[in-house]
Amino acid sequence: xxxxxxxxxxxxxxxxxxxxxxxxxxxxxxxxxxxxxxxxxxxxxxxxxxxxxxxxxxxxxxxxxxxxxxxxxxxxxxxxxxxxxxxxxxxxxxxxxxxxxxxxxxxxxxxxxxxxxxxxxxxxxxxxxxxxxxxxxxxxxxxxxxxxxxxxxxxxxxxxxxxxxxxxxxxxxxxxxxxxxxxxxxxxxxxxxxxxxxxxxxxxxxxxxxxxxxxxxxxxxxxxxxxxxxxxxxxxxxxxxxxxxxxxxxxxxxxxxxxxxxxxxxxxxxxxxxxxxxxxxxxxxxxxxx
Numbered sequence: 208x209x210x211x212x213x214x215x216x217x218x219x220x221x222x223x224x225x226x227x228x229x230x231x232x233x234x235x236x237x238x239x240x241x242x243x244x245x246x247x248x249x250x251x252x253x254x255x256x257x258x259x260x261x262x263x264x265x266x267x268x269x270x271x272x273x274x275x276x277x278x279x280x281x282x283x284x285x286x287x288x289x290x291x292x293x294x295x296x297x298x299x300x301x302x303x304x305x306x307x308x309x310x311x312x313x314x315x316x317x318x319x320x321x322x323x324x325x326x327x328x329x330x331x332x333x334x335x336x337x338x339x340x341x342x343x344x345x346x347x348x349x350x351x352x353x354x355x356x357x358x359x360x361x362x363x364x365x366x367x368x369x370x371x372x373x374x375x376x377x378x379x380x381x382x383x384x385x386x387x388x389x390x391x392x393x394x395x396x397x398x399x400x401x402x403x404x405x406x407x408x409x410x411x412x413x414x415x416x417x418x419x420x421x422x423x424x425x426x427x428x429x430x431x432x433x434x435x436x437x438x439x440x441x442x443x444x445x446x447x448x449x450x451x452x453x454x455x456x457x458x459x460x461x462x463x464x465x466x467x468x469x470x471x472x473x474x475x476x477x478x479x480x481x482x483x484x485x486x487x488x489x490x491x492x493x494x495x496x497x
């Protein structure tokens with residue numbers, strides 16, 4: 208498999224790294240590019256996207272890297288900036304407003320998509336909707352129920368098997384469901400973690416964001432399924448890992464150490480022939496992963 212491997216830049220704010228430093232880090236780590244966080248406090252902000260996104264694309268391109276997607280707003284300004292800079296996907300997650308309910312939220316979201324279709328088509332940009340647990344569109348079937356009537360060139364699926372796993376949706380079935388609209392893959396890991404004692408009347412759980420070694424689904428099974436279907440799109444590692452010291456996720460160097468381990472593992476899987484045998488002499492342990 209020769210898919211581009213990108214990393215979501217959320218763990219590295221502008222305070223941590225300039226855009227040049229970020230690109231150097233991504234290159235040195237061994238990724239092919241990034242999903243760029245376009246948010247306040249980051250290297251490219253929503254207010255300055257028209258000016259700063261083309262510059263960011265150039266900085267990465269000069270190092271042989273891509274910006275495969277952004278995580279940002281889906282307004283006309285952002286769509287136009289992505290079109291101008293050649294960034295193909297704006298990734299979003301869809302929250303469910305329980306004051307109006309699931310189906311009413313779906314309708315509201317679709318109405319918003321409908322208004323953006325001309326701009327998306329003109330700029331050759333797609334909104335990539337990612338499934339996300341909790342009160343959001345959380346499963347592959349939820350994604351398809353929302354977006355199945357759209358042209359995937361304008362509204363596509365970003366499948367995240369970690370969220371499928373905590374929702375109880377098998378990874379190969381999830382891929383089969385979204386395949387006609389699949390625009391990008393996420394590879395991160397989650398499992399349920401009991402947070403109260405065994406003698407309590409009811410168990411209480413939280414979601415632990417972790418490495419591939421402790422995932423609630425099989426990265427190998429998912430890679431083999433993608434290989435079988437001939438998937439050629441981008442694979443993004445979101446670099447999301449629970450902070451053991453409290454709420455939130457690990458940032459900066461702490462996240463970097465773990466995503467390097469996951470990157471080495473996924474490269475190992477991609478070098479296999481689908482049976483567990485290596486196609487090449489690639490040895491993931493030789494990269495320093497432990």
